[in-house]
Amino acid sequence: MTFFQKIRHYALALGFDACGISRVAAVSDAERYTRWLEENSQTDMTYMAQYVDKRLDPRLLVEGTRSVISVALNYYPCKKLPADVPQFAYYAYGNDYHSVIREKLRRLLKYIKLSNPFAAGRCFSDSAPVLEHFWAARSGLGFIGKNTLLIIPDKGSYFFLGELMLNLEPDCNDTPLTASCGTCRRCIDACPTGALERPYYLNANKCISYQTIENRGKISPCIIPLLSNNVFGCDICQKVCPWNRFAQPHDNPELTPSEEFLSLDLKKLAAMDEEDFQRLFGQSAVQRLGLSRLKRNVAAISETPDK
Numbered sequence: 001m002t003f004f005q006k007i008r009h010y011a012l013a014l015g016f017d018a019c020g021i022s023r024v025a026a027v028s029d030a031e032r033y034t035r036w037l038e039e040n041s042q043t044d045m046t047y048m049a050q051y052v053d054k055r056l057d058p059r060l061l062v063e064g065t066r067s068v069i070s071v072a073l074n075y076y077p078c079k080k081l082p083a084d085v086p087q088f089a090y091y092a093y094g095n096d097y098h099s100v101i102r103e104k105l106r107r108l109l110k111y112i113k114l115s116n117p118f119a120a121g122r123c124f125s126d127s128a129p130v131l132e133h134f135w136a137a138r139s140g141l142g143f144i145g146k147n148t149l150l151i152i153p154d155k156g157s158y159f160f161l162g163e164l165m166l167n168l169e170p171d172c173n174d175t176p177l178t179a180s181c182g183t184c185r186r187c188i189d190a191c192p193t194g195a196l197e198r199p200y201y202l203n204a205n206k207c208i209s210y211q212t213i214e215n216r217g218k219i220s221p222c223i224i225p226l227l228s229n230n231v232f233g234c235d236i237c238q239k240v241c242p243w244n245r246f247a248q249p250h251d252n253p254e255l256t257p258s259e260e261f262l263s264l265d266l267k268k269l270a271a272m273d274e275e276d277f278q279r280l281f282g283q284s285a286v287q288r289l290g291l292s293r294l295k296r297n298v299a300a301i302s303e304t305p306d307k
Ligand code: SF4
Pocket: 190, 191, 192, 193, 194, 195, 196, 202, 206, 207, 208, 209, 233, 234, 235, 236, 237, 238
C-alpha cells in the first residue's frame, strides 16, 4: 500500500465517508468562476470575490502545497422534521460541521506527520477561499451536478466537504469522474425560484439558501411567496436528484438532531426566546444566523400561502 493509500484508509477510519487526493495545480476551469463573479451572481457575499488568486491556485493560499486531500462526511439524517412544519436544511440538523470536520482533519494531519516528520499542511472546511467542489471532483471523489453540488456516485450529495493542503507530492494520479447528469434536469425544473438559471449555474440572489441564511437584510420580496416552509436553507434541488436515492443515513452522534429540534413547529419558532435559541442552536450552523434573522425567516414563511 502506498503512503497516500494509507492516508485514505486512515481518513475513512476517522469516520470520513470518502477521501480523494489531487496533485495541486491552478484551477482548470477558472473562467467559469470569474464569469460567475462578473455576472454578480455572488450578490452581496463579497468574500466570494476576495482572494480570487488564492481561490484559483491553492499554492498561493498555502505556500508549498503539493497535494489537496479532499474528504466528505455524510450528513443525511436518519430522523427528519415532519413535512408540514418549517424546514431546516438537513446539514443544519446537528452540530456545526466546520468544527467536526476540521477536528478530524487535524487528526489526519497528525497521523501523516507521525509517518513523515517533514509533512506540513493546513485544514479547511468552508473556512478559506478554496473551490472545494472543484478539488473533490478533480480527485475523483465525485462529479459536479447541474445543481452545482458535488455528487458522489452511489452515495448522493448530502456531504460536507473538507480539504487538507499538504506539502507532500502525491504518489497516485488524479482520476476525475465524468459528469453523470445525462439529460436529467430535475433540479433545474424543481427549483421554485429559478435560481439554477442554467445547468451548473446558480444565481445566489434567487436562491432560498442565500436569502434565508447569508442575506443580512430583508428577504427579497420576489422570493418570499416562493419560500414555502423553508425557514433555514433549502434542499429541494438535492431531494429531487436521482442520485440521492442512494443516500444512507449517517450514524454520527454529533450530527444527530435532538428530539426538541425534531418537535419544532411554526408556533414554537415564533415564540422562541434567546434562551431557547441558544439551547437548541448553540452548537449548530443556525447559531450564525442569530435569533433575530431566524424570526425574520419565520415571519416570511408565515406570509407564504403554503407554509
Ligand atoms: S437550494 Fe433551493 S432555491 Fe437554491 S437552487 Fe436549490 S432548489 Fe433552488
